[in-house]
Amino acid sequence: MKQMPTLLDAYKAENRIRSMIRETPLMEAPALARQTGAKSIHLKMECRQHTGAFKARGAANKILSLNKEAGTRGVITFSTGNHGKAVAYMAGRCGIPATVCLSENVPAYRVDMIRRLGAQVAIHGRSQDEAETHYQALIQTHGYTPVVPFDDPLIIAGQGTIAIEILAKLPEAQVLLIPLSGGGLLAGVAMVAKSINPDIHIVGLSIERSPAMVESLKAGKPVQVEEKQSIADSLLGGIGFDNHFTLKMVAQFVDEHLLISEDDIKAGMFYLFDTHRTVAEGAAAVGVGAMLSGRIDVRRKRVVTVVSGGTVDTATYLQIMQEQLERTCHP
């Protein structure tokens, strides 16, 4: 069995993917700090990463680690969207064929985006888990290398490079607020941050509508939760029944868990648009939403949250912004 990734694996990842990814800005949010009483708040702008989400890091690390033979056969993945885009994009840049398996729940605009990046798309089943079954069959038939969305040491180490960048710029950071679904982002960031600074406080932010990891932590094993719609659609989905890494790593490295409501997510999205002219998807706004609503006390702390992506349907986004604007103007 493969080993749990370490800080050294994240440093190797950083070196491997450097030329393929963007070092994203760590942007200060002084008005939000004043409003919440924090000493400082910084936004790690992964919404400006290639393909619009942090997923490009893990995908690059995995794909650049393939041997030549595996690269020639190609890669395959299943994904609710951003991971699929990242795999399609990074495979394309490396000249490697890619197949992306999606469930029927994935919005059409996301399917289009993946096709435009040059990957083959295979749509099957009503949930991420059903799409996974179909994808297993394709692996058997074609010998593709699976690039899983989160439960892989190379993927986790790739996402962990975000924490290297954060602590290189802001070593005095005290609290990290990180979106949580399958746990690839959180496991990587938490492992790296705790390895560099054991006193840093790591908070995992799950959505109320799909807290699969939180329920799995309670049960001590992977648990399936009902999939509901959420504006933070990137945070929908389970953690996989055969979870080897992210469940253990989240249990080991994460200090606190919060469940974020749809209203708080929308308020976070509007704040990022109105104050920072940043288009964040729901999943990316959970940290700002949690702070705005007072769900977490950040007084006198130096806080960083990862604004993880910007993939959101234009009409849906504008509708939410309009609702939030009206709520702000006529409270």
Added chain:
Amino acid sequence: MKQMPTLLDAYKAENRIRSMIRETPLMEAPALARQTGAKSIHLKMECRQHTGAFKARGAANKILSLNKEAGTRGVITFSTGNHGKAVAYMAGRCGIPATVCLSENVPAYRVDMIRRLGAQVAIHGRSQDEAETHYQALIQTHGYTPVVPFDDPLIIAGQGTIAIEILAKLPEAQVLLIPLSGGGLLAGVAMVAKSINPDIHIVGLSIERSPAMVESLKAGKPVQVEEKQSIADSLLGGIGFDNHFTLKMVAQFVDEHLLISEDDIKAGMFYLFDTHRTVAEGAAAVGVGAMLSGRIDVRRKRVVTVVSGGTVDTATYLQIMQEQLERTCHP
């Protein structure tokens, strides 16, 4: 009289302001290139500059060139907004007192922004020219150094650093599409670009509703035009009756002029939001708007346009995006 700025002045500016400004991304727009037949289109993302607009460059260059005595007395400016913000911000970072004179036409949200950056605000008159008269009186009384919005060699050289960054990354650029109002941005960018590559084609983009520079070029001297409302409010205003630099430089270095309609500007703003998740103000979207509408033929060319700023009222912006979305869905 002061000399017209040269390429060397822009290099000195680049060196002087480097630690105070952001090197903004030069972002590729492959879908827009496909749609217009261009070989490539790149967006120079000055909307991500400090204070949300390119104006930070010129202001930094001017303020960092002050001697100690002038710095202690402080600076003053009049501005429709982005220049005032840039002066307030850069003066604040350098510990220099700043006064910003505004006309009554300037939207309240812009006045608030300048106050929040720590500058004194003096509101007077109904046009930029009337605000200028009041500002002359304050200069006499207090000995402030004027930081004018565009007609100053140091300001022009500062804005010219944008072209140094563009050509360092993309020396094969063939066409530059640059917003035009008072001409500080266009004069600086055109002078630098033509000095590095005399064959580059420079297009100035004015708004139909306030083509002061274009009318002045026709007349051979500064001409006042009626101020109408425009969604590209940063491009409103005259070129100053006592214009020494930008009128001559625009006449010398610019190859082509286009007038852009409000509809084309709005279409450009929506495209930048919908495709690039970029919040651009009207003035910043004239280049994309001109290409989308076919007002300029960019087939087989390598094109760069400067997305000059992101200062726009939230409610106004959302209303335009919603209208454009409905137009796209139900044409």
